[in-house]
Amino acid sequence: MLDPQGHVLSxxxxxxxxxxxxxxxLVGRHVSLLYPPEDAASGGAARALDAAAGLxxxxxxxxxxxxDGARFWAETVITATRDAHAHLVGYCVVVRDMSALWRxxxxxxxxAEVTKSVxxxxxxYEVLALAARRVRESVGAETVxxxxxxxxxxxxxxxxxGVGNGASHGLLMPGESVLVRETARGGRPRIFSDTGQEPSxxxxxxxxxxxxxxxxxxxxxxxxxxxxLEVANRRGGRSFTSEDLRIVEPxxxxxxxxxxxxxxxxxxxxxxxxxxxxxxxxxxxxLNSVAAEAVTRTGAVRCVVYLLEPGAGLRxxxxxxxxxxxxxxxxxxxxxxxxxxxxxxxxxxxxxxVSRGCEEEAADRDPGPARAPRAPxxxxxxxxxxxxxxxxAVGALCCRFPQGRLPGAEDLAALQTLAVRAAxxxxxxxxxxxxxxxxxxxxxxxxxxxxxxxxxxxxxGIALNARTARELLRxxxxxxxxxxxxxxxxxDAGLSEVRTILCRLSPESLQTEGLVxxxxxxxxxxxxxxxxxxxxxxxxxxxxxxETKHALxxxxxxxxxxxxxxxxxxxxxxxxxxxxxxxxxVVTDDGVGFDTGGSFPGHLGLRSMRERAREAGGTLxxxxxxxxxTRVRVAIPxxxxxxxxxxxxxxxxx
Numbered sequence: 001m002l003d004p005q006g007h008v009l010s011x012x013x014x015x016x017x018x019x020x021x022x023x024x025x026l027v028g029r030h031v032s033l034l035y036p037p038e039d040a041a042s043g044g045a046a047r048a049l050d051a052a053a054g055l056x057x058x059x060x061x062x063x064x065x066x067x068d069g070a071r072f073w074a075e076t077v078i079t080a081t082r083d084a085h086a087h088l089v090g091y092c093v094v095v096r097d098m099s100a101l102w103r104x105x106x107x108x109x110x111x112a113e114v115t116k117s118v119x120x121x122x123x124x125y126e127v128l129a130l131a132a133r134r135v136r137e138s139v140g141a142e143t144v145x146x147x148x149x150x151x152x153x154x155x156x157x158x159x160x161x162g163v164g165n166g167a168s169h170g171l172l173m174p175g176e177s178v179l180v181r182e183t184a185r186g187g188r189p190r191i192f193s194d195t196g197q198e199p200s201x202x203x204x205x206x207x208x209x210x211x212x213x214x215x216x217x218x219x220x221x222x223x224x225x226x227x228x229l230e231v232a233n234r235r236g237g238r239s240f241t242s243e244d245l246r247i248v249e250p251x252x253x254x255x256x257x258x259x260x261x262x263x264x265x266x267x268x269x270x271x272x273x274x275x276x277x278x279x280x281x282x283x284x285x286x287l288n289s290v291a292a293e294a295v296t297r298t299g300a301v302r303c304v305v306y307l308l309e310p311g312a313g314l315r316x317x318x319x320x321x322x323x324x325x326x327x328x329x330x331x332x333x334x335x336x337x338x339x340x341x342x343x344x345x346x347x348x349x350x351x352x353x354v355s356r357g358c359e360e361e362a363a364d365r366d367p368g369p370a371r372a373p374r375a376p377x378x379x380x381x382x383x384x385x386x387x388x389x390x391x392x393a394v395g396a397l398c399c400r401f402p403q404g405r406l407p408g409a410e411d412l413a414a415l416q417t418l419a420v421r422a423a424x425x426x427x428x429x430x431x432x433x434x435x436x437x438x439x440x441x442x443x444x445x446x447x448x449x450x451x452x453x454x455x456x457x458x459x460x461g462i463a464l465n466a467r468t469a470r471e472l473l474r475x476x477x478x479x480x481x482x483x484x485x486x487x488x489x490x491x492d493a494g495l496s497e498v499r500t501i502l503c504r505l506s507p508e509s510l511q512t513e514g515l516v517x518x519x520x521x522x523x524x525x526x527x528x529x530x531x532x533x534x535x536x537x538x539x540x541x542x543x544x545x546x547e548t549k550h551a552l553x554x555x556x557x558x559x560x561x562x563x564x565x566x567x568x569x570x571x572x573x574x575x576x577x578x579x580x581x582x583x584x585x586v587v588t589d590d591g592v593g594f595d596t597g598g599s600f601p602g603h604l605g606l607r608s609m610r611e612r613a614r615e616a617g618g619t620l621x622x623x624x625x626x627x628x629x630t631r632v633r634v635a636i637p638x639x640x641x642x643x644x645x646x647x648x649x650x651x652x653x654x
Contacts, residue, residue, distance in 0.1 A: 001081075001090055001091070001092055001093075002031055002049075002090050002091040002092075002093060003090050004088050004089065004090055004091075005030075006030050006031045006032070006045060006046070006049050006091070007028060007029065007030055007031070008026040008027050008028065008029055008030075008031060009027070009090065010027065011026050011027060025067060030045070031045055031049075031093060032044075032045035032046075033065075034064050034065055034095065035064065035065065036063050036064075036065055036071060038570060039062070039063075042533070044062075048060060048076070048078055049078060049091060051078075052078040052079060052080045052091060053080045053088055054486075054489065055486055055489060056079070056080055056465070056486055057077065057078065057079045057080070058077070058078045059075065059076070059077050059078075060075075060076055061073065061074070061075050061076075061098065062074065062076065064076070064095060072097055072099045073097075073098050073099045073101075073102035074095050074096060074097055074098055074099075075095070075096045075098050076093065076094070076095050076096075077093070077094045077096075078091050078092070078093050079091065079092045079093075079094075086479045086482060106138075107138045107247060107250070108250075109565075110134040110137065110138055110251075111134075111250045111251055111254070113130070113134065113565075114127070114130055114131045114134055114251060114254045114255065114258075115253075115254040115438055117130055117254075117258075118254045118257050118258050118261070118438075119438075120608070124158075124258060124261060124262030125158070125159065125262070127258040127262075128146045128158045128159035128255070128258055128259065128262060129159045129161065131146060131159070131229075131251060131254070131255040131258060132144040132145065132146050132159045132160060132161035132162075133161040134251065135161075135229060135231065135248055135251050135255075136161050136162045136231070138247050138248075138251075139231055139240075139244050139247055139248060141162065141231045141232065141233055141240075141244075142162050142163045142232065142233045142234055142237055143160065143161070143162035143163045143231075143232045143233075143234075144160070144161050144162055144229065144230065144231050144232075145157055145159065145160050145161075145229075145230045145232070146158045146159040146160075146219075146227065146228075146229060146230075146255060146258075146259065147227050147228045147229075147230055148226065148227040148259050148262070148263060149225060149226060149227050149228075155227075155228070158227070158259065158262060163234065187218055187220075187225055188218065189215070189216065189217045189218065189245055189248075189249070190215070190216050191213070191214070191215045191239075191240050191241075191242075191244075191245065192213065192214045192215075192216070193212065193213040193214075193239040193240070210234060210235055211232050211233065211234055211235065212233050212234060212235045212236060212237045212238075212239065213232070213233045213237065213238065213239040213240050214230060214231070214232045214233075214240075215230070215231040215232075215240040215244060215245060215248065216228050216229070216230050216231075217229045217230075217231075217245065217248050217249060217252055218252070219252050219255055219256035219259055220252070220256055221256045221257060221259075221260045221431070221434070224390060226256055226259050226260050226263070227255075227256065227259040229248060229251065229252060229255060231244070231248060253438060254438065257431055257434060257438070260427075260431050261428060261431050261432075283317070283425055283426065283429045284317060284318050286318075286421075286422070286425040287305040287317055287318030287319075287422055287425060287426075288318045288319065288320060290305065290318070290397070290418050290421055290422045290425075291303040291304065291305055291318055291319045291320035291321070291397070292320040293418060294320070294397065294399055294414070294415055294418050295320050295321050295399070297411075297414045297418075298399060298401075298407065298411040298414055298415065299401065299402075299405055299411070300321070300383075300399035300400060300401050300402075300405075300407075300411075301321055301400055301401065301402050302319065302320070302321025302399070302400045303319055303320050303321055303397065303398065303399045303400075304316050304318075304319040304340055304344075304397075304398045304399075305317055305318040305319055305387075305395065305396075305397055305398075305422055306340075306341070306344045306395050306396050306398060307387075307394060307395040307426065308348055308393065308394055308395050308396075313341075313345075314341050314344055314345060314348075314395075314396075317395075321400070340382060340384075340398045340400070343356050343382045343383075343384045343396075343398060344384045344395075344396035344398045345396075346384065347384035347385060347386045347393075347396045347398075348386050348393040348395070348396050349393075350386075351386050351388065351391075351393050352386065353383065353384065353385045353386070353412055353415070353416065354383070354384045355381055355382070355383045355384075355407060356381070356382050356383075357380070357381055357382075380400060380401060380402060380403055381400070381401040381405070381406060381407055382398060382399070382400055382401075383398070383399050383401065383407045383411070383412070383415065384396045384397065384398040384399075385397045385412070385415045385416055385418075385419045386419065387419050387422050387423040387426060388419070388420075388423055389423050389426065389427045389430075390427075394423065394426055394427075395422070395423075395426065396419075397415055397418060397419045397422060399415065462487050462491060465483040465484070465486045465487045466483070466487055468480075468483040469483035469484050469487065514541045514549075515541060515542060515544075515549040515552060515553060515576070516538045516539075516540075516541050516576065517541075518553055519536070519538065519553065519556055519574070519576065520536060520538065522553075522556070522557065522560075523536045523560075523574060526560055526564070532563065532564060532569060532570065532571075532572055533570060533571045533572070534560070534571075534572045534573075534574060535571070535572065535573045535574070536573075536574045536575075537573070537574070537575045537576070538575075538576045539576055539577045539578045540578065542576075542578040542583045542638060543578075543638060544583055544636075544638045545638075547616065548583065548616050548636055548637075548638065551612045551613065551615065551616040551618075551636060552576075552583060552585050552616075552634070552636060554608075554612055555585060555609045555612055555613065555620070555632075555634050556574060556585060556587065558608060558609050559587040559609065559632045560572065560574070560587065562606075563587070563589045563591060563630075566591075566592075566594075567589050567591025567592060567593075567629075567630060568591050568592050569589035569590050569591030569592075569629065570590060570591075571589070571590050572587065572588070572589045572590075573586070573587070573588045573589075574586075574587050575587075575588075578638070579638075580638070581637060581638060582635050582636070582637060582638060583635070583636050583637075583638055584633065584634070584635045585633070585634045585635075585636075586631065586632070586633045586634075587631070587632045588629065588630070588631045588632075589629050589630055589631075590629045591629050591630060592626070592627060592629075593624045593625050593626050593627055593628050593629050593630050594624050594626065594630070595624075595625075595626060596622055596623070596624050606622065609632070609634070613634045613636060616636045616637075617636065617637050618634055618635050618636030618637060619634070619635055620632070620633070620634045621633045621634075
């Protein structure tokens with residue numbers, strides 16, 4: 001309990017539990033004793049008391065101090081107490097240690113970051129390196145590796161973070177392979193420790209690898225193990241527990257998708273056919289290209305690519321050939337050749353190549369793929385090769401050869417190579433769809449959390465004060481206006497939170513409210529939710545196209561997000577200035593900084609900001625040094641050039 005000035009009057013018996021302060025430490029001293037020095041110096045405690053006095057109750061989540069100076073994340077609820085005449089007589093303060101919840105939310109943010117990087121289709125090695133780093137930070141392990149299972153379940157290292165992260169990627173040492181294969185065979189997570197409970201061969205494998213404890217967690221995509229997450233501590237380190245396993249498991253979904261996509265990208269690289277495959281149109285273009293190459297390399301007159309759809313049979317999705325040599329329209333595929341669907345389905349069913357004459361008699365249609373092709377009546381042949389995605393047939397490549405052109409072994413080998421490329425294109429698109437579905441689920445969770453944390457408390461306060469005002473009015477008490485004033489303040493705060501959430505999700509309101517208003521609202525939310533002092537200096541509303549304002553808003557969002565997540569900064573300056581030709585946005589922080597000349601695995605935000613600036617016709621500069629903070633500067637033309645591109649002239653505005 002506090003007096004009206006914020007000095008401690010009494011301490012409950014539970015006060016020593018969350019923060020370690022006893023009655024003798026607190027009574028008679030100001031409540032700011034519980035606040036970190038920078039918050040106390042900036043008047044954080046006084047502002048919280050003022051908010052409680054105005055609203056009746058104030059709740060915040062922020063760092064608090066123990067007597068030894070250690071910080072802990074806490075929920076602080078300050079309730080103003082008043083006498084019968086509504087005069088302020090003091091405050092009741094409740095502090096709850098929320099460190100465990102803070103660690104849990106931090107891990108959730110790490111999982112969301114990895115999922116986002118998968119959905120944004122960053123370079124595979126960067127995504128896997130980010131996943132390894134976030135898992136290691138979440139568990140507090142010495143080393144984390146992402147392993148992929150290639151053909152024949154051969155484990156290879158794709159990414160490493162922690163001790164030994166400079167080690168070359170590739171095949172495992174014998175002792176390591178024993179542990180990995182033990183997990184891959186079982187298909188379930190395993191924790192190995194150098195104790196008497198493990199079989200002697202596994203203890204030997206641990207000692208050969210120089211490890212005290214290893215946790216191997218399978219990465220599964222569509223019920224198939226594609227790799228493992230390996231978390232390890234060297235000899236002398238702690239052994240992992242089931243709690244560590246619960247922390248790691250949420251990372252396995254997005255990491256498994258990243259491994260699968262990385263494997264598909266490598267397949268395409270080896271075939272020299274890597275391209276961006278994220279939608280149906282790009283898949284169709286890739287399959288048309290494969291079909292065209294099949295016609296060129298084998299001498300076939302037409303090639304059709306079919307995909308197998310559950311419940312719908314085969315569907316032509318691409319092709320090449322005919323008199324005009326244009327890509328084959330989907331509707332023509334079945335009219336152009338004799339029995340192509342039957343031959344394609346036979347290749348899919350048997351998971352092997354099939355050759356057949358176009359007009360054989362029914363008695364000659366032996367489905368066995370191994371028999372030699374009979375000479376057809378018309379002299380033409382159909383050859384179909386299945387598209388195998390990890391040993392499962394998902395479609396077929398079907399070619400028609402002209403009269404007198406019997407497909408040989410070289411033709412079949414070429415078609416099988418092209419079928420591998422086509423299958424990789426199809427599987428990459430399927431993985432993208434799975435990643436998008438997972439991202440949608442994450443976005444729904446984000447919305448639920450945002451609404452629960454911001455709007456729900458405001459609505460609860462409104463309802464509580466409205467009931468209080470109704471009761472006071474019923475009794476004829478003149479103090480009802482205070483509760484009504486509180487309702488109005490809470491309503492304004494709730495509306496502001498809703499607008500902020502809507503603007504973050506769909507900033508079309510930039511066109512009506514303007515960039516300066518949207519940035520001011522977002523900065524205000526950052527100040528409330530995070531322990532970072534953000535200073536904003538804005539010029540007048542820029543006269544710019546909506547697309548330009550949208551790009552600047554998103555860049556500012558991403559820059560502030562990076563500061564909060566990575567910089568450990570105490571002060572941030574956000575400055576927006578305009579000239580008749582150029583709009584300049586500068587975000588400067590006093591955080592830890594980083595080496596701009598190094599690589600940035602998982603730093604998809606930097607690339608996203610650069611791409612937004614480039615698409616708006618502008619430029620983005622990042623200046624940073626270790627221990628000296630970071631400055632992000634973007635300059636975008638107020639209006640696009642006549643040719644649709646922007647042109648930013650150098651300025652002295654830094």
